[in-house]
Amino acid sequence: MATIKDIATAAGVSLATVSRVINNGPKVGDxxxxxxxxxxxxxxxRPNANARALVTKRSASLGVVIPEFHDPFFATLAHGIETVTRKQEVQILLSAGSIEQSTERRAIETLLEHRVEAMVVHSKALPDEEIIQFASQIPGFMLINRYIPEIANRCVWLDNEAGGQIMAEHMIKQGHSKLAVISSRYQIADPAMRLQGIRNAMAEFGLSVPDSHIEYGTPDQEGGEQAVQNLLARGIEFTGIMAYNDAMASGAMSMLQDHNLEIPGQVSVIGYDDVLLAKYCRPKLTTLRYPIEMMAARxxxxxxxxxxxxxxxxxxxxKYTPTIVKRESVGRPPSR
Structure with missing residues (x-):
């Protein structure tokens, strides 16, 4: 493979001149x-990306750690990052953390081994202290979808508690008082904060969500189906379902329809995220828009x-706040 020295010899110019050409520098005739x-x-x-980065004082690559690749939410996150790296001609190094401490840690350490100085990390499993330590070691470390006060300027995050409150307020204002919640079973902050927002909103209206009206499952369509099946099997009365995300909401809708329950005529359903799936549910899903693409780009x-x-x-x-997207899956509760 040709080197910069080979180019200089063949062109009859100095190494400095070749370097200026590679980096679009001045003092070189046309x-x-x-x-x-x-x-x-x-x-x-082919110019060495890392060597060029030293000259331009710009990172040659951006490391990205996300929980998984197949989830539409994280695909949208990655796309937001790609819109920035494409403009800045920066390479993406992508790794999966799987919401496990050891896997998240290894993903970050692998990026460090590749001398990556700019990272966008989606970590839910690593403790705050370890994240703070990584942020002190890595100049361009950014944490997405999580807030740690000690490194506030390194966090791009969503107010999930506000999201839960918006979700519940919308259902209540439609006339619903018998509400069920299907949430993620993962022991992370997001579902807990959304549930807290739901409880806060209902308390303001003199309502509550009994523990019997809350079901936990995997945050996917299968988890949503199973959660609704469990609610129905226990004979829980509800006119509305608030889902942890759009995938669980679509699974819930499928199970309701399998039981010949009309949406929103008999049961209203609201989701969270506003991924592409929400537009193609039948009926189209009312949901909370999570501006993840905008957040990822930032x-x-x-x-x-x-x-x-x-x-x-x-x-x-x-900090970002979700906004409601009104479609077809939420209506007034059926009259007795």
Whole structure:
């Protein structure tokens, strides 16, 4: 493989001149620049990304850690990051954390072994202390979908408690008082915060969600189906379901329809995330829009900026709030 020295020899110029051409630097005539570029092409020369990063003081790659690849939510997150890296001509190194401490830790350490100085990390399993330690070691470390006060300027996060409150308020204002919740069984902050927001909203209206009206399952369609099946098997009365995410909501709708229950005529369903699936449910799913693509793009921009030496004060924070998307799956409860 040709080296920068080979290019300089073939073009009859100095190493510094070739370096300036590679990095679009000044002080190189047009004719010389074109001659060097032509020789680079003829010899199949490819610039070293890491070496170029040292010259331009920009990160050559951005590491991304997400729980899994097949979930539409995380695919949207990755797309948001890609819109930034494509513009800045930065390579993405992608790894899965699987919401397990050892896997998340190894994913981050592997990126460090590749000398990645800019990262967007979706970690739910690692303790706060370990995340704080990584943030102190990695110049461009950004945490997405989680808030740790000690590293507030490294966190891009969603107010899940506010989301739960918005969800419940919408159902209550439609006239629902008998509400069921299907939530994620994973022991992470997101489902707990959403449930707390639901409880807060219902308390403001003099209502409550009994524990018997809450079902936990895997945060996917199968989990939603099983949760509704359990509620129906126990004879729980409800006119509305608040789901942890759109996948669980769509699974819940499928099970309700299997039991000949009309949506929203007999049971209303509201989801969370507003992934593409929500638009293609029948009926179309009312949900909370999680601006994950916007959040991911912001996290990528900050990670690359921090890795380049631009710093922010610890008082900076990047909080987002979900908004409701009204479609067809929520209506007024049936009259007796």
């Amino acid at each position: 004719a010389t620049r074109e001659r060097v570029k032509k020789i680079m092409e003829e010899m199949g020369y 996290a990528a921009e900050l990670a690359l900026s921090y890795a380049s030496g631009n710093t922010k004060t610890s008082e900076d924070t990047y």
